[in-house]
Amino acid sequence: MNLDLAGKVAVVTGGSSGIGLATTRLLLAEGAAVAICGRDEARLKAAKASLGAPADRLLAVRCNVRKESEVRDFAQAVERWKDACDILVNNAGQGRMSTFANTDDDAWREELELKFFSQIYPVRAFKPLLDRSKAAAILAVNALLAYQPEPYMVCTSAARAGVQNLVKSLAAEFAPAIRVNAIMLGLIDSGQWQRRFAAREDQNQSREQWYGDLARSRHIPLERLGEPDEVARAIAFLVSPAASFITGAQLEISGGVSRYM
Ligand code: NDP
Numbered sequence: 020m021n022l023d024l025a026g027k028v029a030v031v032t033g034g035s036s037g038i039g040l041a042t043t044r045l046l047l048a049e050g051a052a053v054a055i056c057g058r059d060e061a062r063l064k065a066a067k068a069s070l071g072a073p074a075d076r077l078l079a080v081r082c083n084v085r086k087e088s089e090v091r092d093f094a095q096a097v098e099r100w101k102d103a104c105d106i107l108v109n110n111a112g113q114g115r116m117s118t119f120a121n122t123d124d125d126a127w128r129e130e131l132e133l134k135f136f137s138q139i140y141p142v143r144a145f146k147p148l149l150d151r152s153k154a155a156a157i158l159a160v161n162a163l164l165a166y167q168p169e170p171y172m173v174c175t176s177a178a179r180a181g182v183q184n185l186v187k188s189l190a191a192e193f194a195p196a197i198r199v200n201a202i203m204l205g206l207i208d209s210g211q212w213q214r215r216f217a218a219r220e221d222q223n224q225s226r227e228q229w230y231g232d233l234a235r236s237r238h239i240p241l242e243r244l245g246e247p248d249e250v251a252r253a254i255a256f257l258v259s260p261a262a263s264f265i266t267g268a269q270l271e272i273s274g275g276v277s278r279y280m
Pocket of ligand 1: 032033034035036037038039056057058059060062063082083084085110111112113114160161162163204205206207208209210211212
């Protein structure tokens with residue numbers, strides 16, 4: 020299948036690690052030009068080096084998606100670079116492990132702000148460029164937690180549910196010009212889980228043991244965590260013209276872990 024991504028301009032927030040990096044690599048391989056952002060300059064530099072794309076195909080900009088002025092500057096940099104944006108992948112972020120009992124008000128505000136404004140600010144900043152595209156698509160990287168909250172991720176789950184609602188509203192409001200879809204992730208072996216593995220309680224536990232226990236404890240039918248590449252392939256399809264009649268949809272990428280119908 021031809022995804023028809025050659026020549027498109029894509030923006031991937033949080034493109035310096037994990038799912039965002041894998042998505043950037045795949046979009047580049049499909050012929051798109053990609054602009055990525057992240058907060059950490061060194062991580063961006065390393066990502067740029069590992070991707071090895073020329074300056075007319077890859078732009079890396081330091082930007083915290085929680086800061087509207089930085090997101091606006093990022094959009095202006097993309098405008099100067101290509102004067103176009105066909106694809107926006109809102110991927111930047113991370114989950115918060117917490118229960119209701121140990122989540123204070125500041126943590127609630129921080130989490131709601133991260134989950135909502137990591138979508139709202141980029142959509143607002145890139146909308147004028149997306150409006151000029153003939154194949155515009157927005158993709159929200161979201162989590163299964165939106166529908167299936169976990170007891171140890173109380174405030175992230177609640178925020179994820181709100182984001183899913185927002186995606187539906189955007190899909191209706193922006194149609195027919197811009198398609199808006201979401202992916203619902205289960206557990207993916209990216210930076211977040213690698214950091215948790217590095218900080219594991221029992222430092223003698225091997226990678227295989229630790230990840231195996233994790234997959235078993237979460238009852239993942241495919242018996243493992245997903246790989247960033249497996250998510251990237253779904254993202255590339257949903258943002259491509261090959262998915263031209265898909266909007267307001269959610270695609271679950273979880274190894275079958277959902278229990279809801
Ligand atoms: P990684 O930690 O590997 O990558 C996260 C990326 O987002 C990095 O490039 C990071 O760069 C960037 N980032 C984080 N916060 C910000 C910010 N405020 N502004 C700009 N960039 C930011 O994790 P994943 O690849 O797993 O995460 C990708 C998305 O998938 C996240 O939104 C995450 O919540 C979501 N997700 C992941 C799941 C999983 O199991 N892996 C499950 C469910 C959802 P830097 O730190 O330099 O800013």
